[in-house]
Amino acid sequence: MTFRQFAYRNVVRNRRIYAAFFMASAFSVMVFFLYSMLLFHPAMNEGFVEEIATSGMLMAEFVLFIFTLFFLFYSMRAFLQARTKEFGILLLLGMARNQLQRLIFLETMLIGSVAIVAGTSLGFVFSKFFLMIVKELIQVPTLPFYFTWQPFALTIGSFASVFVIISLVAPMFIRTGEVYDLLQGESAEQDAYSTSKWRALAGIVLLAVTYTMAVYATNLYVIRVIYLLPAAAVLGTYFFFSDSLPYMIQLFRTRKRLYWRPFWLLSLSEGVVRLKENARMFFIVTMVSTLAFMSVGLLASLTSFANQYREINPLGLVYKSYPGNVLEQIHVRELTDELNEKDIDYTVVPFRVLQQKSSFTDKNVSIVRLSSINALGYTFGHDAVNVKNGEALFLPQSESSFEQLKDHSVKTSLEKSNLDVTISGAYPYRLFPPNAIGANAIVISDEDFDRILMGEDGSTASLFRYYAFNIANWQETKDVGRALHEDELQSILLGGETNTLFSFGNPGLNYSIIRTTFSLLLFMGLLLAAVLFLAAGSFVYFRLYTTLDRDRRQFDVLRRMGITDKELKKIVNRQLLPQFFIPWGVAFIHTAFAFLALQVIWDALAEISIVTELTLVLGGFAILQISYFYLIRWRYLSHIRTPE
Amino acid sequence: MARKIVELTEVTKIYESKVMHRALNRLDFEAEEGEFIAIMGPSGSGKTTLLNLISTIDLPTYGRIAVNGVEPETLNQNELALFRRRHLGFVFQTINLLQMLTVEENLVLPLTLDRVAVPEMKRRIAELADKLSLNDILSRRPDELSGGQAQRTAVGRALIHEPELILADEPTGNLDSKSARDVLELLSKINKSAGTTIIMVTHDPLAASYCDRVLFIKDGEFFNELYKDEQRRTFFQQILNVLSLLGGNVNDLSSVRLP
Numbered sequence: 001m002t003f004r005q006f007a008y009r010n011v012v013r014n015r016r017i018y019a020a021f022f023m024a025s026a027f028s029v030m031v032f033f034l035y036s037m038l039l040f041h042p043a044m045n046e047g048f049v050e051e052i053a054t055s056g057m058l059m060a061e062f063v064l065f066i067f068t069l070f071f072l073f074y075s076m077r078a079f080l081q082a083r084t085k086e087f088g089i090l091l092l093l094g095m096a097r098n099q100l101q102r103l104i105f106l107e108t109m110l111i112g113s114v115a116i117v118a119g120t121s122l123g124f125v126f127s128k129f130f131l132m133i134v135k136e137l138i139q140v141p142t143l144p145f146y147f148t149w150q151p152f153a154l155t156i157g158s159f160a161s162v163f164v165i166i167s168l169v170a171p172m173f174i175r176t177g178e179v180y181d182l183l184q185g186e187s188a189e190q191d192a193y194s195t196s197k198w199r200a201l202a203g204i205v206l207l208a209v210t211y212t213m214a215v216y217a218t219n220l221y222v223i224r225v226i227y228l229l230p231a232a233a234v235l236g237t238y239f240f241f242s243d244s245l246p247y248m249i250q251l252f253r254t255r256k257r258l259y260w261r262p263f264w265l266l267s268l269s270e271g272v273v274r275l276k277e278n279a280r281m282f283f284i285v286t287m288v289s290t291l292a293f294m295s296v297g298l299l300a301s302l303t304s305f306a307n308q309y310r311e312i313n314p315l316g317l318v319y320k321s322y323p324g325n326v327l328e329q330i331h332v333r334e335l336t337d338e339l340n341e342k343d344i345d346y347t348v349v350p351f352r353v354l355q356q357k358s359s360f361t362d363k364n365v366s367i368v369r370l371s372s373i374n375a376l377g378y379t380f381g382h383d384a385v386n387v388k389n390g391e392a393l394f395l396p397q398s399e400s401s402f403e404q405l406k407d408h409s410v411k412t413s414l415e416k417s418n419l420d421v422t423i424s425g426a427y428p429y430r431l432f433p434p435n436a437i438g439a440n441a442i443v444i445s446d447e448d449f450d451r452i453l454m455g456e457d458g459s460t461a462s463l464f465r466y467y468a469f470n471i472a473n474w475q476e477t478k479d480v481g482r483a484l485h486e487d488e489l490q491s492i493l494l495g496g497e498t499n500t501l502f503s504f505g506n507p508g509l510n511y512s513i514i515r516t517t518f519s520l521l522l523f524m525g526l527l528l529a530a531v532l533f534l535a536a537g538s539f540v541y542f543r544l545y546t547t548l549d550r551d552r553r554q555f556d557v558l559r560r561m562g563i564t565d566k567e568l569k570k571i572v573n574r575q576l577l578p579q580f581f582i583p584w585g586v587a588f589i590h591t592a593f594a595f596l597a598l599q600v601i602w603d604a605l606a607e608i609s610i611v612t613e614l615t616l617v618l619g620g621f622a623i624l625q626i627s628y629f630y631l632i633r634w635r636y637l638s639h640i641r642t643p644e
Numbered sequence: 645m646a647r648k649i650v651e652l653t654e655v656t657k658i659y660e661s662k663v664m665h666r667a668l669n670r671l672d673f674e675a676e677e678g679e680f681i682a683i684m685g686p687s688g689s690g691k692t693t694l695l696n697l698i699s700t701i702d703l704p705t706y707g708r709i710a711v712n713g714v715e716p717e718t719l720n721q722n723e724l725a726l727f728r729r730r731h732l733g734f735v736f737q738t739i740n741l742l743q744m745l746t747v748e749e750n751l752v753l754p755l756t757l758d759r760v761a762v763p764e765m766k767r768r769i770a771e772l773a774d775k776l777s778l779n780d781i782l783s784r785r786p787d788e789l790s791g792g793q794a795q796r797t798a799v800g801r802a803l804i805h806e807p808e809l810i811l812a813d814e815p816t817g818n819l820d821s822k823s824a825r826d827v828l829e830l831l832s833k834i835n836k837s838a839g840t841t842i843i844m845v846t847h848d849p850l851a852a853s854y855c856d857r858v859l860f861i862k863d864g865e866f867f868n869e870l871y872k873d874e875q876r877r878t879f880f881q882q883i884l885n886v887l888s889l890l891g892g893n894v895n896d897l898s899s900v901r902l903p
Contacts, residue, residue: 256762265756269744550743557740560699561754562729564722 003099007106016545020538021075022115028068028531029119029159030126035061035524036151037127038134043143056521060528061154067288069162071535074281075542076108076170082546101171108170112163120155137519200247203239206232214593229597233590237286240586242279246272263567266558267574274579278543282583285536289587292529294594296617299522309511312398313433314380316346316471317481318505322464325501331484332467338480339471346471349376353437354452355463356419360412366438366463367414368395369449373427379470382429387445394426395441397434402426417452417461433507437466477508485509526617533621537628540579544636555640572637580629588618648710649809649841650675650698655707657693657864667693668864670707677808680835680842682852683859684883686890690864691845692813698843699732699811700724712808729757733802733840737814740798741786747797748782754805768804776800776830792823799830803840810834812844816851828854849887853880860886 011018035057080087087100095103128145135143210232213225249272275282317335321328332348339346351372358365373395374384387393396402409424427443452461471477484504491500544551558568652673659665667690675681685691696702697709700716701724709716712731716724733754741750751772752765773779776796786794795815802810812831816824832854835842844855852858853876860867868886873879 256766260752260756260762260765261759265745265749265753266742269742269749273744553740554742557734557736557742559725560701560728560732560734561757562725562727562732563757564725566722567725567757 003102004106007103008110010103011107011110018111020541020545021079022111022118024531024535024538025068025072025112025115025159026119026122027534028064028071029116029155030123031527031531032061032064032068032158033120033123033151033155034127034130034527035064036154037123037130040148040150040154041131041143042146056524060524061158064528064531065158065162067532067535068159069165070284071539072162072166073169074284075539076166078539078543078546080104080170104171105167108167109163112159112167116156116159116163119159120152123155133523134520137516137523196243197247199239200243203236203242203244206236207240210236211589211593214597226597233594234287237586237590238283241275241282241286241583245582246275246279249275263570263574266571270575271578274543274575278540278579281536281539281543282579285532285539286583286587286590288532289529289536289584290590290594292525292532293587293591293618295525296522296529297591297595297614298598299518299525300614300617309507309514310474311430313507313511314430314470315432315436315468315507316474316477317467317469318433318436318507319467319469319484320464320503320505321467322501323462327502328465331502331504334484335467335469335481339469339477342476342480344471344473344476344480346469347379348467348469349379350465350467351376352453352465353463354449354461355438356414356417356452356461358412358440359415360410361440363440364438365414366395366441367449367452368437368441368443369446370443371446373431373443376431376468376470377429380429380431385427385443387443389445389447390421392421392423392442392444392448394423395432395437395443396426396430397439399430402428414452416457417455419448419452421448431468433505436505438463471508474508475511477506478512480508481506526620529621530624533624533628536583537580537625537632540576541632541635544576544632545639548639552640569637572633576629576633576636580625584625646676646678648674649677649679649712650843651708651710652694652697653708655697655704655709657690657697657702658705666864668697668704671861671864671866673859673866675809675841675843677841678835678839679857680832680855681844681857681859682855683843683845683861684847684849684852684887684890685861685867688863689861691861693864694861695811695813695843695845698809699734700728729754730805731808733805733807733810735795735798735802735810735812735815737817741789741794741801743786746783746785747778747789750786750797751778751800751804754801758805772800772804775834790823791819792826795819795823795827796830799827799834803834806838808841810840810842812842812846814846814848815844816846816848824848824851849880849883852883858883858886860890862890 039054039057039061090100090103091097131143131145210229213229249268253268317339319332319335321331332350336346336348349372351369354367356365356367357363370385370387377384385393394405394408396405405426406428407425409422411420411422413420421442421444423442455461481504485506488500488502488504555568558571563571650673652671654670654672655668656666656670657668659667671690671694673694683691683694693702697704698711700711700719703717711727714727716727719727741747742753745753748769751769755765755768769782773782776799778793778796778800781789781793781797786797789797795818799815802812810831815827815831819827828851831842831844834840842855844851846852856872858870860869867890870879870882870886873882
């Protein structure tokens with residue numbers, strides 16, 4: 001048996017232990033490869049969607065890479081610690097330390113290379129399917145399957161370097177003490193009971209403070225230190241897992257009336273050992289899950305923002321023409337021609353917008369004629385409203401500003417026409433996207449409107465002419481006006497914004513960009529989160545495996561002592577459930593509070609309900625996690641039931 | 645005549661794996677209430693199989709077993725577990741204390757499984773701790789105990805639910821001579837004072853000399869039986885004589901320690 005054969009056999013004969021580890025690495029290689037397939041796709045070099053998608057994917061690749069590095073690092077360390085006894089024997093038999101290191105290097109590289117090959121080939125097999133999904137999501141006509149060397153090179157290169165780093169660093173974890181110490185094997189129980197009371201307290205206090213501040217994030221003082229919150233949360237979480245939780249369990253153990261119950265005694269005492277052993281891993285899993293939840297939540301809220309897009313942008317196309325624009329008629333003709341050509345039904349309502357200064361607020365006010373508003377409202381099927389001479393209605397920007405303005409009444413004089421109006425109430429329907437007309441807009445009667453226009457300064461009062469296209473099938477317009485859009489960009493580039501005398505807006509196009517971008521990002525985020533969950537689960541499994549001998553002996557004691565199958569399951573449940581779901585639960589609470597705090601920074605979040613999206617996503621992950629839990633419990637139970 | 649607590653009639657146990665192995669062959673064995681019995685025999689003679697059958701964690705291939713008047717074959721797995729929990733106590737060679745529990749917690753473990761009230765548990769612990777002199781070490785963990793202390797704890801765990809029958813598998817196998825004597829004297833004391841039946845598998849003739857009766861088996865069959873003498877020293881000598889007749893491997897006889 002050569003040295004290499006020895007390493008090979010070590011791995012192959014320990015395949016049950018390595019299985020979960022291998023699976024998780026192969027899966028992350030696969031996802032990494034799929035991302036790179038998209039990253040290097042020939043169709044990915046043009047346009048806005050693709051740009052965001054590409055940078056999103058780069059981010060995802062990076063996160064995946066870093067995470068895999070951490071995951072392998074911890075798994076490897078745990079694994080080597082579990083094998084200290086074996087290494088002790090090898091050293092006793094006269095193996096030199098550098099030979100031991102070579103052995104570990106060879107073993108790691110062996111698993112690594114197989115995982116890379118398996119992951120890449122799986123990724124390649126699934127890439128056509130993956131590209132099909134992405135094609136649907138970003139709604140491009142074709143996203144063909146292709147074959148170049150770059151994705152392969154990136155994946156293999158990145159992961160090969162990960163495994164090389166790990167296998168070079170990993171041997172350092174073996175304690176370089178006496179052979180005798182190694183032979184005694186590892187007992188993690190020793191330090192399981194040394195929790196620091198102060199750190200335990202610090203963990204709880206830090207988390208409590210963070211949560212409270214997150215709730216009161218609107219408070220002026222809190223906002224100043226809001227950037228400290230993530231750091232405090234991270235530190236708090238670390239202490240929580242390393243000290244607070246074990247300490248709380250220790251406290252609980254002194255309450256015999258509660259503690260000395262059939263299942264608690266065993267499962268809690270076991271739990272505290274596991275918790276101590278895995279505190280760092282739980283911490284990482286929690287932080288990673290928090291990030292995953294948050295990004296999923298954010299993306300979900302953006303997606304749901306896209307869904308509410310129509311309410312915010314009721315118009316199909318919008319064309320604005322400022323005084324002096326000679327191309328106005330040509331442009332409108334172009335647009336109508338294109339719409340006709342594409343067989344899209346539309347009604348276009350042109351109207352004039354004037355600008356005056358309000359004596360009351362000393363701010364500019366945009367003014368719209370009542371008949372124009374009613375004409376546009378008519379196309380939506382809204383009832384006409386009435387405004388008498390000398391009166392006016394606010395034209396609210398959004399639902400919430402309507403609520404504010406509807407009972408509001410202001411007496412003001414419009415300068416320079418010196419027209420006195422009483423603005424009371426608001427126009428009840430949403431016809432324009434926010435700020436389309438101006439931040440302050442009012443509707444006045446036709447006669448008053450003409451009075452301003454015919455007045456002394458009537459010529460300067462005119463602000464712009466607005467062409468509102470009401471289109472029922474608004475999503476079909478995304479290709480309409482592309483030339484116009486190009487012209488506008490050109491003009492802004494050449495003459496600056498002030499010299500561009502028209503502007504064109506296409507909500508249909510914007511919507512498709514927003515929607516596809518976010519659904520693509522969401523999809524990638526979900527895939528990434530799935531990798532993380534799988535890895536966290538396999539780490540738990542792996543930890544269970546390394547203590548299997550001890551657990552088997554314990555089970556044997558319990559069996560003789562007289563434990564029924566049901567009771568065994570209950571005990572195992574109580575041991576495993578927290579390992580699976582505590583990091584998850586903490587991550588979930590973190591996320592909830594993070595969203596509370598984020599609402600301050602991003603107002604829109606407050607108006608958009610993400611309950612559905614979040615429930616879907618969390619529900620999906622819950623199903624994933626629960627089935628993984630049952631899978632692992634099944635394997636574990638069958639292992640401890642079979643005697644050595 | 646005292647009640648029979650264990651009755652084996654023509655028990656045969658065959659392990660069928662790749663090679664068929666007859667571990668016990670038509671063995672008859674009886675234990676009366678209050679007896680302290682040692683089972684001796686060379687390696688592979690079926691001692692542990694016998695103990696496992698009495699423990700009800702294994703069932704015989706042929707023959708009839710009754711423990712405490714109950715035939716294990718008539719019970720299902722759950723009932724068996726409950727039966728073991730209430731009527732049997734175990735002491736092992738490798739001191740199988742659960743590492744993450746303190747001495748006190750290890751002691752109450754069988755009781756918690758049976759949902760005994762906490763004050764009752766405390767009462768029994770106080771009682772046992774006195775008897776086994778465990779008072780100073782109640783809050784320690786198994787890895788902070790000496791071998792003797794650990795085995796005393798294990799005996800305590802086997803006793804706490806006041807079982808009718810204690811089964812011990814090489815309880816002194818890993819102990820130094822002083823701790824071994826302590827444990828044996830403890831078992832003997834319990835046997836005398838509480839009248840608990842004890843069946844102990846052992847290699848050690850000295851350990852066997854503490855018992856009322858020694859059963860020798862060889863290749864799964866009855867070989868010989870010795871009853872206690874007036875003097876432990878002569879009983880010990882008789883045991884040694886039978887062992888030399890048994891002709892097991894020399895290694896099976898642990899070094900002789902005279903009291």
